[in-house]
Amino acid sequence: MEIRRQNDIIAFRAPGELPVAFHARNLEVADISEELWNTLGGVEDSELQSVLNEWNSEINPAVTTHKLAREIRSLTINVTQICNLKCTYCAAGGDGTYGAAQTKISVEKTLPQLKFFLDKLPDSGTFRIGFIGGEPLLYPEGIRAIANYVKLMTAGRNLRAQFAIVTNGTLLSDANVELLKEINCNVSVSIDGAAEYNDISRPMKNGQGSTALVIEGLKKLFAVKSELGSITLHGVFTAQNMNLVKAYEFYRQFPADTYEFTYSVSDLNQEASDSFTREMREVAAIAYSQGGEEALRKINFFNRVFSALDSQRRTENFCGAGKSLLVVDARNNLFSCPWDVGNASEKVGQGSEVSEAALDKYAQPLIEQNNCQSCWARFLCGGGCMFVHKEATGSKNQKNGQFCERQRTLMETAILYFKKCRQTDIQKDSDYGKH
Incomplete structure (x- = not known):
C-alpha cells in the first residue's frame, strides 16, 4: 500500500x-x-x-464531533473476580482475579452505588450496565439482582436500561440463558477459534479444553437469539495464535451478529503485530468477496469505521473511560478502566464516593x-x-x-x-x- x-x-x-x-x-x-x-x-x-x-x-x-461530558452513563461491574478458565494471555492477574480473588460482589453494597449514579442522570438517554469477571456467570444471582434493581429504578423515567455481558461461554446453562433472556442482554462470548486453537489458549483450570462446552452453550444462545440483544463472538490473538482467518471461518458457522478480533493488550511482539494486520486484511478480503458490505460490517472494527464515515462523526475518545464510563470491582471500588482493577494507584472512588480530582485527568479529549x-x-x-x-x-x-x-x-x-x-x-x- x-x-x-x-x-x-x-x-x-x-x-x-x-x-x-x-x-x-x-x-x-x-x-x-x-x-x-x-x-x-x-x-x-x-x-x-x-x-x-x-x-x-x-x-x-x-461533520459533527462525538464529545463526552463527565456524566456516568455506563458502569462495568466485576460481579466476580474468579474464573473457571486459565487463559494463557489473561491480563486480569493471570487467573481472572486481578491479583485479589473475590468470589462475588456484595449486592447490598452495589445497589446504593447504582442509585447514586442513577440519581445524577436526567430522564433521557441510556444507562448501560456491563457484567464482567473473572467469569460473571459464576454469580448469576448477583446479575439478576442488579439488573432487576436497575430496571426498577429506571421504570417510569425516560431512561433506557441496557445490559451486556462478557462471558467465556462455558456456563451457558439453560438457567443462565433464561436469565440473559430476561434482561434482553447483549452477549459477547470469548472464543479464539476452533478447538485446536481455543483449547490451547483458553483451557479449563484442570487443563482440559473448554471449546466443547462453549459450543454447547452457543447452541443454546442461538436457539433464543430473537429474545436476546446482540450476540458477539470475540477472539483474542497473540504471538502463539495469529490464525484470524481460521477463526473467522470457524465463527461464520454461527449466526452471530458481530465478530470481534482483538490483539492481546499485553503482547508487544512486532512480528505478531504485523501478522495480526495481515490476517485482518485477509479476513476483510474474504468477507467482502463473500458478502460485500454486509459481511464486512459484521466485523466490529470495519463497522465502526464505516459508521463514522457514513455519519461523518468524529471521535475524540477511544472509549468513555473516566468520562461516561466507570468500573466497579467486586469490592465496590471504582476505576476508570476494566484493566485498572487491582491497581490501587488507579482507584477513583469507593462506593458512592467519587474523587473528582482523580477524574480531572480524564477531562480532556x-x-x-x-x-x-x-x-x-x-x-x-x-x-x-x-x-x-x-x-x-x-x-x-x-x-x-x-x-x-x-x-x-x-x-x-x-x-x-x-x-x-x-x-x-x-x-x-x-x-x-x-x-
Missing part, C-alpha cells in the same frame, strides 16, 4: 487499483485522478495544488491528551486505548507505536473497502469532493 499526504489530505493506493483520498478532519472519501495523485507525490501543478489547498482548508458543516493532533487517523481512532499505551510505555498518555501502526493500517483497509462499497456514490476526477 502506497500512501501520500498533504496536511489533512491522505491518499492511498493498493496495487493495481485507482488511488483514493481521505480528508482526515472532514471524514470525506473520494476517488482522485492520476494527476492529483501525482501532485500529492510532488509533481508540480499549480492548478491541482490549488485544488488540494482548497479541499484541505474546507470546513464541512455537516484523548486525542489531545495523547498528542494525536498530527495523526491522520485521529478522528477515527480517538487517541487509542490508554491501557494498551501504558502496557508498552508506562503511561496511559504516551502512545504505543505498535498499536498506532495497527490502527492506521487497518483504517487504510477500511477506507478502501468503504470506497468500494460506495463506488456508485463517489464520483471524482481531478478535484476534491465528498462521498
Whole structure:
C-alpha cells in the first residue's frame, strides 16, 4: 500500500487499483485522478495544488464531533473476580482475579452505588450496565439482582436500561440463558477459534479444553437469539495464535451478529503485530468477496469505521473511560478502566464516593491528551486505548507505536473497502469532493 499526504489530505493506493483520498478532519472519501495523485507525490501543478489547498482548508458543516461530558452513563461491574478458565494471555492477574480473588460482589453494597449514579442522570438517554469477571456467570444471582434493581429504578423515567455481558461461554446453562433472556442482554462470548486453537489458549483450570462446552452453550444462545440483544463472538490473538482467518471461518458457522478480533493488550511482539494486520486484511478480503458490505460490517472494527464515515462523526475518545464510563470491582471500588482493577494507584472512588480530582485527568479529549493532533487517523481512532499505551510505555498518555501502526493500517483497509462499497456514490476526477 502506497500512501501520500498533504496536511489533512491522505491518499492511498493498493496495487493495481485507482488511488483514493481521505480528508482526515472532514471524514470525506473520494476517488482522485492520476494527476492529483501525482501532485500529492510532488509533481508540480499549480492548478491541482490549488485544488488540494482548497479541499484541505474546507470546513464541512455537516461533520459533527462525538464529545463526552463527565456524566456516568455506563458502569462495568466485576460481579466476580474468579474464573473457571486459565487463559494463557489473561491480563486480569493471570487467573481472572486481578491479583485479589473475590468470589462475588456484595449486592447490598452495589445497589446504593447504582442509585447514586442513577440519581445524577436526567430522564433521557441510556444507562448501560456491563457484567464482567473473572467469569460473571459464576454469580448469576448477583446479575439478576442488579439488573432487576436497575430496571426498577429506571421504570417510569425516560431512561433506557441496557445490559451486556462478557462471558467465556462455558456456563451457558439453560438457567443462565433464561436469565440473559430476561434482561434482553447483549452477549459477547470469548472464543479464539476452533478447538485446536481455543483449547490451547483458553483451557479449563484442570487443563482440559473448554471449546466443547462453549459450543454447547452457543447452541443454546442461538436457539433464543430473537429474545436476546446482540450476540458477539470475540477472539483474542497473540504471538502463539495469529490464525484470524481460521477463526473467522470457524465463527461464520454461527449466526452471530458481530465478530470481534482483538490483539492481546499485553503482547508487544512486532512480528505478531504485523501478522495480526495481515490476517485482518485477509479476513476483510474474504468477507467482502463473500458478502460485500454486509459481511464486512459484521466485523466490529470495519463497522465502526464505516459508521463514522457514513455519519461523518468524529471521535475524540477511544472509549468513555473516566468520562461516561466507570468500573466497579467486586469490592465496590471504582476505576476508570476494566484493566485498572487491582491497581490501587488507579482507584477513583469507593462506593458512592467519587474523587473528582482523580477524574480531572480524564477531562480532556484523548486525542489531545495523547498528542494525536498530527495523526491522520485521529478522528477515527480517538487517541487509542490508554491501557494498551501504558502496557508498552508506562503511561496511559504516551502512545504505543505498535498499536498506532495497527490502527492506521487497518483504517487504510477500511477506507478502501468503504470506497468500494460506495463506488456508485463517489464520483471524482481531478478535484476534491465528498462521498
